[in-house]
Amino acid sequence: MSVDWGNLLVLSGPSGVGKGSVIAELLRRRPDIWLSVSTTTRAPRPGEVPGVSYDFVDRAEFARIVAAAGFLEWAEYAGNLYGTRAQPVADRLAAGTPVLLEIDLAGARQVRDRHPDALFVFLAPPSAAELRRRLADRGTESPQATDARLARAEQELAAQPEFDSVVVNDEIPQAAAELLQLWDGRRG
């Protein structure tokens, strides 16, 4: 079966920018889109559901999947490993389903090297100060982990020009609408 990688949207952006909220709005508007469930060695946060938010695995299991070439991409982020399983993505695309990946910069680069036909969008905060405020307000991470995420965020912000498009997440409905417009423009 042929796989149309043009039907793949890769969304990246710094931790705290609001990717989760924008994606929730996107999926509400377009239930036909399939959001890939990533695999991670991070511990679940309160409220996260295994198999829905992430597949939570230990490092040994993650290494086993890497060794078996089971990931489309994977990366380390703030001390934890995150990866996208290759097969479910290829299966959905082969069936004509639009697929959304929410992954970090390192992962987006790996997908771009393999599949430059995909659409790569960076979700940016209205300002660096606003990002700091959102991350601190979230309160899901220890101060050290928040610092690690902020440091990583600065690297990610610098990489915006590598993406096909940048969408600023000022208002969630507006950001979701812009993303859909970009995607439909690309596919239409």
Ligand code: 5GP
């Ligand atoms: P969080 O721990 O906040 O859920 O995610 C931390 C970072 O990991 C976010 O930037 C998120 O986009 C990224 N991430 C989540 N899943 C994946 C994945 O499968 N691959 C990669 N490379 N990054 C991921």
